[in-house]
Amino acid sequence: xxxxxxxxxxxxxxxxxxAGHFSSEELTxxxxxxxxxxxxxxxxxxxxxPDEALASARMMDLIRKSGRATGPLHGVPIGLKDVIxxxxxxxxxxxxxxxxxxxxxxxxxxxxxxxxxxVILGKTKTTELAFMHPxxxxxxxxxxxxxxxxxxxxxxxxxxxQVPLAIGTQTNGSMIRPASFCGVYGFKPTRGVISRRxxxxxxxxxxxxxxxxxxxxxxxxxxxxxxxxxxxxxxxxARPRPQMVRGARAEAPVQPNIACFDLPFNSRLxxxxxxxxxxxxxxxxxxxxxxxxTPQMTDLVAVQATIHEYEINQHLGRAFENHWDLISxxxxxxxxxxxxxxIAQYEDALEAKRxxxxxxxxxxxxxxxxxxxxxxxxxxxxxxxxxxxxxxxxLWTLAGLPAISLPLLVGENNxxxxxxxxxxxxxxxxxxxxxxxxxxxxxxxxNSPET
Amino acid sequence: xxxxxxxxxxxxxxxxxxAGHFSSEELTxxxxxxxxxxxxxxxxxxxxxPDEALASARMMDLIRKSGRATGPLHGVPIGLKDVIxxxxxxxxxxxxxxxxxxxxxxxxxxxxxxxxxxVILGKTKTTELAFMHPxxxxxxxxxxxxxxxxxxxxxxxxxxxQVPLAIGTQTNGSMIRPASFCGVYGFKPTRGVISRRxxxxxxxxxxxxxxxxxxxxxxxxxxxxxxxxxxxxxxxxARPRPQMVRGARAEAPVQPNIACFDLPFNSRLxxxxxxxxxxxxxxxxxxxxxxxxTPQMTDLVAVQATIHEYEINQHLGRAFENHWDLISxxxxxxxxxxxxxxIAQYEDALEAKRxxxxxxxxxxxxxxxxxxxxxxxxxxxxxxxxxxxxxxxxLWTLAGLPAISLPLLVGENNxxxxxxxxxxxxxxxxxxxxxxxxxxxxxxxxNSPET
Numbered sequence: 001x002x003x004x005x006x007x008x009x010x011x012x013x014x015x016x017x018x019a020g021h022f023s024s025e026e027l028t029x030x031x032x033x034x035x036x037x038x039x040x041x042x043x044x045x046x047x048x049x050p051d052e053a054l055a056s057a058r059m060m061d062l063i064r065k066s067g068r069a070t071g072p073l074h075g076v077p078i079g080l081k082d083v084i085x086x087x088x089x090x091x092x093x094x095x096x097x098x099x100x101x102x103x104x105x106x107x108x109x110x111x112x113x114x115x116x117x118x119v120i121l122g123k124t125k126t127t128e129l130a131f132m133h134p135x136x137x138x139x140x141x142x143x144x145x146x147x148x149x150x151x152x153x154x155x156x157x158x159x160x161x162q163v164p165l166a167i168g169t170q171t172n173g174s175m176i177r178p179a180s181f182c183g184v185y186g187f188k189p190t191r192g193v194i195s196r197r198x199x200x201x202x203x204x205x206x207x208x209x210x211x212x213x214x215x216x217x218x219x220x221x222x223x224x225x226x227x228x229x230x231x232x233x234x235x236x237x238a239r240p241r242p243q244m245v246r247g248a249r250a251e252a253p254v255q256p257n258i259a260c261f262d263l264p265f266n267s268r269l270x271x272x273x274x275x276x277x278x279x280x281x282x283x284x285x286x287x288x289x290x291x292x293x294t295p296q297m298t299d300l301v302a303v304q305a306t307i308h309e310y311e312i313n314q315h316l317g318r319a320f321e322n323h324w325d326l327i328s329x330x331x332x333x334x335x336x337x338x339x340x341x342x343i344a345q346y347e348d349a350l351e352a353k354r355x356x357x358x359x360x361x362x363x364x365x366x367x368x369x370x371x372x373x374x375x376x377x378x379x380x381x382x383x384x385x386x387x388x389x390x391x392x393x394x395l396w397t398l399a400g401l402p403a404i405s406l407p408l409l410v411g412e413n414n415x416x417x418x419x420x421x422x423x424x425x426x427x428x429x430x431x432x433x434x435x436x437x438x439x440x441x442x443x444x445x446x447n448s449p450e451t
Numbered sequence: 452x453x454x455x456x457x458x459x460x461x462x463x464x465x466x467x468x469x470a471g472h473f474s475s476e477e478l479t480x481x482x483x484x485x486x487x488x489x490x491x492x493x494x495x496x497x498x499x500x501p502d503e504a505l506a507s508a509r510m511m512d513l514i515r516k517s518g519r520a521t522g523p524l525h526g527v528p529i530g531l532k533d534v535i536x537x538x539x540x541x542x543x544x545x546x547x548x549x550x551x552x553x554x555x556x557x558x559x560x561x562x563x564x565x566x567x568x569x570v571i572l573g574k575t576k577t578t579e580l581a582f583m584h585p586x587x588x589x590x591x592x593x594x595x596x597x598x599x600x601x602x603x604x605x606x607x608x609x610x611x612x613q614v615p616l617a618i619g620t621q622t623n624g625s626m627i628r629p630a631s632f633c634g635v636y637g638f639k640p641t642r643g644v645i646s647r648r649x650x651x652x653x654x655x656x657x658x659x660x661x662x663x664x665x666x667x668x669x670x671x672x673x674x675x676x677x678x679x680x681x682x683x684x685x686x687x688x689a690r691p692r693p694q695m696v697r698g699a700r701a702e703a704p705v706q707p708n709i710a711c712f713d714l715p716f717n718s719r720l721x722x723x724x725x726x727x728x729x730x731x732x733x734x735x736x737x738x739x740x741x742x743x744x745t746p747q748m749t750d751l752v753a754v755q756a757t758i759h760e761y762e763i764n765q766h767l768g769r770a771f772e773n774h775w776d777l778i779s780x781x782x783x784x785x786x787x788x789x790x791x792x793x794i795a796q797y798e799d800a801l802e803a804k805r806x807x808x809x810x811x812x813x814x815x816x817x818x819x820x821x822x823x824x825x826x827x828x829x830x831x832x833x834x835x836x837x838x839x840x841x842x843x844x845x846l847w848t849l850a851g852l853p854a855i856s857l858p859l860l861v862g863e864n865n866x867x868x869x870x871x872x873x874x875x876x877x878x879x880x881x882x883x884x885x886x887x888x889x890x891x892x893x894x895x896x897x898n899s900p901e902t
Contacts, residue, residue, distance in 0.1 A: 063690055068877045071691030087682075106682060114689040115680035228679075229566035231538075231557060238565040239514055240522030426519045 005030035010076045010164040010218040017075040018064065024075025028057035028119055031077045035162045042160050043137045044153040046082045047089050048122035053077065056119045063117070071117030072225055078113060079157045079166035081150075082123040083130050083200035086110055093200050094126040094135065094150075097323045107198025108233075109167065109209065109226040116225040121163055124153025127387060129316065130169055130202050133328035134387050139181060141415050145379040148178030149387030151212070155182040158212040165222050166212045171203050171308055172397055173375070173390025175210050176420055179405035180374030181388065183416025186212050187219040189244070189428045191400025192237045194223075195230030203311040204234070205350070206304070206397060216439065219404070220244035220432055235400075237426075242402075247429025252437040256368035258288045258421075263372065264298045265391045270377030273417050276409035277373060280419060283442060288371060291363075296356055297395060303356070304394045306349035309338035330385075357399045364424030369434045372396070374418040378411035392420065402428040404435055408442060456481035461527045461615040461669040468526040469515065475526025479508035479570055482528045486613045493611050494588045495604040497533045498540050499573035504528065507570045514568070522568030523676055529564060530608045530617035532601075533574040534581050534651035537561055544651050545577040545586065545601075548774045558649025559684075560618065560660065560677040567676040572614055575604025578838060580767065581620055581653050584779035585838050590632060592866050596830040599629030600838030602663070606633040609663040616673050617663045622654050622759055623848055624826070624841025626661050627871055630856035631825030632839065634867025635663050638670040640695070640879045642851025643688045645674075646681030654762040655685070656801070657755070657848060667890065670855070671695035671883055686851075693853075698880025703888040707819035709739045709872075714823065715749045716842045721828030724868050727860035728824060731870060734893060739822060742814075747807055748846060754807070755845045757800035760789035781836075808850045815875030820885045823847070825869040829862035843871065853879040855886055859893060 005027045008016065016022050032050050039045060060075035085091050085103035087110075092098045106114070113120065125135040127150035137152040139145040140160035147156040151168030155178030158166050168175040170188045179186025188210035196207055211222040227241040260281060266274070281288045313320065313335060320327060320335050327335065363370065373392045380388050396403045402425075405418035421438065423431025456478045459467065467473050483501050490496060511526035536542050536554035538561075543549045557565070564571065576586040578601035588603040590596040591611035598607040602619030606629030609617050619626040621639045630637025639661035647658055662673040678692040711732060717725070732739045764771065764786060771778060771786050778786065814821065824843045831839050847854045853876075856869035872889065874882025 059690075067881075069691045069693040069880060074691060111680050111682060111689075115691060117691045229562050231562060238562075239510075240520045240525060240566060240568045242520040429520060430518075 006034045006161050008164065009215045010073060010213060011215070011221060013076050013164060014072065014074050018070050024057040024060040024119060025054060027075065028053055028077050028121070031121060031163050034160070038140070038160050038162065041138055041143050042140055042156050043135070044124055044157040044160065044162060045079070046092065046123045046125045046153065049089070052088070053119060053121050060117055060119060071115065072221060073113065074117035075119060076165065077119045077121040077163050079121055079124040079154055079163045080110070081154045081166070081168050082126045083169060084110065084167060085198035086120060086123065089120070089123055091123065094128045094130065096326045097319050103198065105198060108195035108228065108230050110198065112226050112228055124157050124166055126150050127152060128328050128331060130171065130174060130200060131312065131331055132334065132387070133330035134385060138382065139379045141183060142379070142413070145381050145415070146181065146387050148181040148375070148379060150174040151178050152387065154212050155179055155184060155186065158182070158184045158214060164214065165218060167226070168210055168212055169199060170208050170210060170393070170397055171206045172304060173393030175212070176393045176403055176405045176418070177375045177388050177390055179212060180416065180418030181379035183407040184212050184214055185216060185219045185407065186210065186405040187223060188397070188403050189223050189227065190242070190402045190426050192235040193227045193241050193428065195228060195233045195236050197230055197232045201315045203308050204315070205307050205311060208397065208400070216248050216432065216436055217245065220248035242426060242428035244428060244432055247432035248436055250429070250433040252433055255287055256434045256437055257366065258284065258369050258371050258434070259291050259363055259367040260288050260371045261291050261293050261297070263392070264293050268376050268389060268391065269373060270411070272412040273373060273377035273409070276411070276417055277419065280408065280442065281371070284438070294359065296359070299352070300356060300398060301391060301394050303349045303352045304398045306341055306345055307353065309334060310341045310346040313338035353398055360399050360401070361425060364427065369431055370422040372420045372422060374405045374420045378413055378415040378417060396422045401425060402431050404431060406435055406439060408439070457485045457612050459615065460666045461524060461664060462666070462672060464527050464615060465523065465525050469521050475508040475511040475570060476505060478526065479504055479528050479572070482572060482614050485611070489591070489611050489613065492589055492594050493591055493607050494586070495575055495608040495611065495613060496530070497543065497574045497576045497604065500540070503539070504570060504572050511568055511570060522566065523672060524564065525568035526570060527616065528570045528572040528614050530572055530575040530605055530614045531561070532605045532617070532619050533577045534620060535561065535618060536649035537571060537574065540571070540574055542574065545579045545581065547777045548770050554649065556649060559646035559679065559681050561649065563677050563679055575608050575617055577601050578603060579779050579782060581622065581625060581651060582763065582782055583785070583838070584781035585836060589833065590830045592634060593830070593864070596832055596866070597632065597838050599632040599826070599830060601625040602629050603838065605663050606630055606635060606637065609633070609635045609665060615664065616669060618677070619661055619663060620650060621659050621661060621844070621848055622657045623755060624844030626663070627844045627854055627856045627869070628826045628839050628841055630663060631867065631869030632830035634858040635665055636667060636670045636858065637661065637663050637856040638674060639848070639854050640674050640678065641693070641853045641877050643686040644678045644692050644879065646679055646684045646687050648681055648683045652766045654759050655766070656758055656762060659848065659851070667699050667883065667887055668696065671699035693877060693879035695879060695883055698883035699887055701880070701884040703884055706738055707885045707888055708817065709735065709820050709822050709885070710742050710814055710818040711739050711822045712742050712744050712748070714843070715744050719827050719840060719842065720824060721862070723863040724824060724828035724860070727862070727868055728870065731859065731893065732822070735889070745810065747810070750803070751807055751849060752842060752845050754800045754803045755849045757792055757796055758804065760785060761792045761797040764789035804849055811850050811852070812876060815878065820882055821873040823871045823873060825856045825871045829864055829866040829868060847873045852876060853882050855882060857886055857890060859890070
C-alpha cells in the first residue's frame with residue numbers, strides 16, 4: 001500500500017488516478033489507514049464503512065481502466081457532514097433524535113459528487129443539529145482543543161490528512177471558523193450557488209453549503225462540482241455559476257483593493273490574532289484600506305440570531321417538542337428563547353437583513369474583497385465546552401456573500417489562525433482570484449504548503 | 452438589427468456574446484426575425500413568445516455586462532420539443548388531450564440549460580405524443596416533404612437557421628431520421644447520460660433524449676450541458692459522463708475501424724441513398740469492414756415494437772381510454788394492437804433486448820463505430836402522410852447505444868441524406884472523435900460548412 005497518498009491534494013490525486021500512477025483503491029486505502037491511525041483521538045467520523053468505500057473506489061478504477069469517462073473528482077475520497085442525506089449511509093444530524101435515520105434519497109450535492117466520480121468515504125461529525133452543542137471531535141493540531149463547529153468532523157478530517165476534501169454547511173460561522181481553527185481552506189460560496197435539497201434545514205434564510213480542502217485550487221475544484229441550479233431550493237438561482245477553478249487560477253488584472261472594517265467585535269480578538277492580522281495588513285500596504293464600521297453592524301448580530309433561532313424552531317419545532325429530553329442543555333435554552341420571538345420581531349429582522357444586504361453590496365463597487373478575522377484567535381480549549389465564537393462570520397453569512405478562510409497565520413501556541421476574505425454576491429471567481437493574489441504576495445506562491 | 456446572426460453556430464454565438472461583439476438580444480432578434488420570415492411555411496413552433504424570449508436574452512446580456520459568470524451556452528437561443536416540461540411555457544405534447552397543459556416544474560434538462568445561460572426560445576412541434584401521427588411541419592429544404600418525426604419541429608427549426616440548437620427525443624428513430632431529412636446533426640447519446648425527468652414518458656425502457664445542431668462541435672457542447680446524473684430517472688447512471696466536446700475535438704490516435712452490417716432492411720433503401728453510402732464507404736477504404744447481419748437482427752424490429760407499444764399503453768393507457776376520440780386514426784389501431792400484447796410477450800421482448808445488448812456490445816471490442824443509413828433516403832413527400840421509416844434506427848436505439856446523424860450525402864432531388872455512426876455504450880466521446888475523423892476525411896475539415 002502506498003501509505004502517503006493521503007497527503008495529496010484532490011487535484012494531484014485525480015491527476016494521478018487518471019494517469020494510472022496509482023488507483024483510487026490505493027488512495028482510499030491510504031485515507032482509511034490514516035483514519036485508523038488518528039481517529040481514535042480526533043473522532044472526525046460518525047459513519048465509515050471501509051468495505052463500501054473500497055468497493056466504490058474499485059468501481060471508479062474499473063471505469064477508468066475500461067476507457068470510459070472519468071470525472072473531475074474521479075476516485076477522490078470525500079467526507080460529508082452528517083446533515084447531508086445519503087441514500088446508502090445513515091444521516092443522523094448529530095442528534096439522537098435522528099439515531100438510525102437512513103434517507104431514501106441522496107442530497108442534490110451527492111448526485112453531483114457521484115457524477116464527478118468522487119468516492120463518498122463516509123459521514124463526518126456535526127454538532128447537534130448543526131447548531132451549538134459540541135461533538136467529541138478534537139482539533140488535529142492539539143487534542144485538547146476544539147476543531148470548531150458545527151462542521152467539526154469535516155474540517156478536522158481534512159486537516160488531519162484523513163481525506164483531501166469534505167463538505168460542510170454554515171448558517172453563521174460553521175465553516176469559516178473550523179477551517180480557521182484547523183488550518184485548512186474553508187469556502188462558502190455565494191448563497192444559492194449550491195443546492196440545499198436533502199440537507200438538514202435549520203434556517204431557510206441563512207443555511208449555506210461549502211467545502212474544505214488543503215489547497216485553494218482544491219476548494220475551487222470541489223465547488224465547481226457541487227454547484228448547480230435546483231429549483232427545489234428557493235434560494236438557488238437559474239443562471240450560470242461563477243467558475244471557481246478559473247477564478248482561482250486567474251491572474252489579477254490590476255492589484256486588488258481590499259477593505260478592512262474596524263469591526264465592533266474586534267475587541268474580542270486575542271492579542272496574537274490581532275497582531276498577526278495587523279502584520280499581514282501592513283505587508284499588503286496600500287492595497288488595504290481600513291474603514292470605520294457602519295452603524296448597523298453591531299445590531300446585525302441580534303438580527304442574525306432572531307432569524308436563525310426563529311427559523312430553527314419553525315423547521316424543527318415538532319422534533320423539539322416530541323423529543324425535548326433528547327436535546328442538549330446547550331440548545332434547550334435557545335429553543336425556549338426562540339419560541340418567544342414574535343412574527344413581528346422576525347419580520348423586522350428580515351427587513352433589517354434586506355436593508356443591510358443593499359448597503360454592504362455597495363462596498364464591492366470600490367473594493368475587490370473585504371478582509372476580516374475568521375474567529376477570535378486560536379481554537380478554544382475543549383474545557384470551554386464551545387466550538388468558538390462565530391461573530392466574525394455573522395455579517396457575511398447574513399448577506400449570503402462568498403467567504404473563504406485562508407490558513408495564513410499562526411498563533412502564540414503554534415496553532416493555525418485563518419484570515420477571512422469576503423467577496424461580492426456571485427463574484428466568487430473574483431474572490432478566489434483575490435485570495436490567490438494575496439496568498440502569492442504573502443507566502444510567495446498561490447497555494448500554501450502542506451500544513 | 453444584425454440579421455445574419457442567426458446563421459452562427461452556438462459556439463460562435465456564445466463566443467461573440469461573451470466577447471461583447473453582439474448581444475444575446477440581437478441574436479435572439481435575428482432568430483425571431485428568421486422565424487417570422489420562414490415559419491408560415493415551415494411551422495416548426497408550437498409555442499413562441501417573442502417578448503418573453505427577448506426578456507430572457509436581455510437578462511443574459513445584463514449578467515454578462517455586470518461581470519458575473521457566463522455559462523457555456525450564455526445567451527444562445529434553443530428550441531425544446533414540446534414533450535419537455537417548462538414551468539413558464541405550455542407543454543402540450545402534440546395532442547389535444549393535453550391542450551393548455553402548463554407544467555409546474557421544468558424538466559431536468561431545462562434546469563441544466565438555464566444554468567448554462569441558454570435562452571429557451573420556445574417549444575417545437577412534436578408528432579402526436581412523440582409517436583407516429585405527423586405534425587403540419589414542413590421540410591426546410593422542400594415544403595412538400597416531411598421533416599421527419601417525431602422531433603419534427605426541432606430538426607426543422609435548426610435546419611432553417613431559426614435557432615442554432617434544439618432538443619429532441621428518440622424512442623425508435625425520432626431524432627436520427629429527422630436530422631437526416633433536414634440535413635443537420637442529430638445526436639442521441641448513450642441511454643442514461645441525459646435525465647428524462649419532466650419529459651413525456653412513452654416508453655420507460657426506450658425513451659432517450661438528444662440534440663440537433665448545425666455543427667459537430669455544437670452538438671457536443673449541447674450534450675455536455677444537458678447530461679447529468681438524476682436518480683429520479685431509473686436509467687440515469689451515477690458516474691461520470693463521456694466528455695463530448697473533448698471527444699469531438701480529439702484527434703483519433705490511430706485510424707478508426709468501422710463496421711457496416713448488410714442489414715436485412717437494406718432492400719428498403721432508395722437507389723440514391725444506397726449509391727451514396729456505397730461511394731462513401733469506398734472512399735473510406737480499408738477503414739470499413741462489411742459484416743453479415745446477425746441472425747437476430749430481423750426479429751429485433753418486432754421486439755422493439757412489442758416493448759414500445761406495450762409501454763406506451765402502460766404509461767398513457769388512461770389518457771387513451773378517457774380521450775379516445777382525441778387520438779388520431781394513425782395511432783388508434785396501434786393502441787388497439789398494444790392492448791392485446793400479453794405480459795409474457797412483453798417479458799420475452801425485454802429478454803430478447805437484453806440478450807441482443809450483450810451480443811452487439813462485443814462488436815465494439817473490434818470496431819470504433821458502426822456505420823449505417825439513417826433512413827431509407829431523402830425525406831418522403833407530405834402526401835405519404837408519414838414521417839418516414841425508422842427501421843435504420845431501431846437496432847441502435849433498442850440497445851441504448853449512442854448514435855449520430857452526419858449530413859454528408861445529397862440525394863437525387865438535391866435533398867440531404869444523413870449517415871449514421873453508432874458507438875459503444877458510454878463511449879460517446881470516442882464516437883464523436885470517430886465522427887470528426889470521418890468528416891475530415893470525406894469533407895476535408897472537421898465541421899461541415901453551413902448548409
